[in-house]
Each structure stands twice: as structure tokens, then as C-alpha cells.
Amino acid sequence: MNQLNLIxxxxxxxxxxxxxxxxxxxxxxxxxxxxxKHDQGQQADFIPIVAWGQIAKLIQSYCEKGxxxxxxxxxxxxxxxxxEEETVFVVEMVVTEIDFLQGRKNTSTISNDEAEQITVY
Known part of the structure; x- marks a missing residue:
């Protein structure tokens, strides 16, 4: 199973x-x-994310930094x-659903299938 939920x-x-x-x-x-608190003082983990298609457009429309x-x-x-022609290894999360917990508008969970039906201006 390869599923991840993050806030x-x-x-x-x-x-x-x-x-x-x-x-x-x-x-x-x-x-x-x-x-x-981590020994070096780090109090957060930073996880790279990737979103495609309508999910990416929805994040752009409804969210901002912070x-x-x-x-x-x-x-x-x-x-x-x-x-520099060096091989770089990347581990990242591919987003398939999003919950807008804070932003310009409150919406419910939206999946890729549902997002295809939404027009983003």
C-alpha cells in the first residue's frame, strides 16, 4: 500500500x-x-509535493504561501x-486529493475525478 495523508x-x-x-x-x-523539537532545533518536516492537472489549478486558485x-x-x-550532469535522487508526494483547510474559500475534499468537472478561472 502506498498512500499518504498530510496536513x-x-x-x-x-x-x-x-x-x-x-x-x-x-x-x-x-x-x-x-x-x-529535534536536536538541531528543527520543528517541522518539509515534504516536496507534486500536483498535476486540475488539482494543480485548484491549488493555484484557492491557496497561497502559508x-x-x-x-x-x-x-x-x-x-x-x-x-552539472550529476544524478539527483528525489522522493516526493504526488497529490491526488486536497482539503482546503485555510484559504480564500472553504471547499470539501476534491479528487482528480471530481476536479475534471470543475471549471477553474
């Missing part, structure tokens, strides 16, 4: 990128507060070559 705050400004014909992606990070959101999805790992 945290959006770390960076929301930016959706077009990656091909009619495809959009959002890359950001969620800060998840710890219940205890907003509290709940996300459901799965973990994926991948590698790529950076500018």
Missing part, C-alpha cells in the same frame, strides 16, 4: 507550469509541524540529471 502549510509561492500540450504541474513543499492544507496521495521516487 501542513504551503512553503513557497504557488507556481503552476505548463509541461506540454494541455498539461500543467505544480511543485511545492509542505511544512509539517512536529510534536517534538495556507494550511490537507493532501492525500502517494510517494514516488525518481532520478534526473542536473546542470
Amino acid at each position: 501542513g502549510r504551503i512553503v513557497r509561492e504557488i507556481e503552476v507550469k505548463e509541461v506540454g500540450e494541455a498539461k500543467v504541474v505544480l511543485n511545492n513543499t509542505i511544512a509539517i509541524k512536529r510534536k517534538f 495556507d494550511l492544507i490537507g493532501v492525500t496521495g502517494y510517494i514516488q521516487s525518481r532520478t534526473y540529471q542536473n546542470k
Whole structure:
């Protein structure tokens, strides 16, 4: 089973990128507060997230940096070559559902299937 549910705050400004014909992606990070203080003083974990299509557009429309959101999805790992031609290994969460816990509008949980029926302006 590969399922993950997180509640945290959006770390960076929301930016959706077009990656091909009619495809959009959002890359950001969620800060998840710890219940205890780490030895180095870190009180949060920072989890990279990826959202595609309508989920990415919904996050862009309803959220901003610092907003509290709940996300459901799965973990994926991948590698790529950076500018220095080094192989970079990435572990990230792919978002398939989102709960808007704080933002411009309150909405319920929205999945990819439901999001396809929503027009985002």
C-alpha cells in the first residue's frame, strides 16, 4: 500500500507550469509541524509535493504561501540529471486529493475525478 495523508502549510509561492500540450504541474513543499523539537532545533518536516492537472489549478486558485492544507496521495521516487550532469535522487508526494483547510474559500475534499468537472478561472 502506498498512500499518504498530510496536513501542513504551503512553503513557497504557488507556481503552476505548463509541461506540454494541455498539461500543467505544480511543485511545492509542505511544512509539517512536529510534536517534538529535534536536536538541531528543527520543528517541522518539509515534504516536496507534486500536483498535476486540475488539482494543480485548484491549488493555484484557492491557496497561497502559508495556507494550511490537507493532501492525500502517494510517494514516488525518481532520478534526473542536473546542470552539472550529476544524478539527483528525489522522493516526493504526488497529490491526488486536497482539503482546503485555510484559504480564500472553504471547499470539501476534491479528487482528480471530481476536479475534471470543475471549471477553474
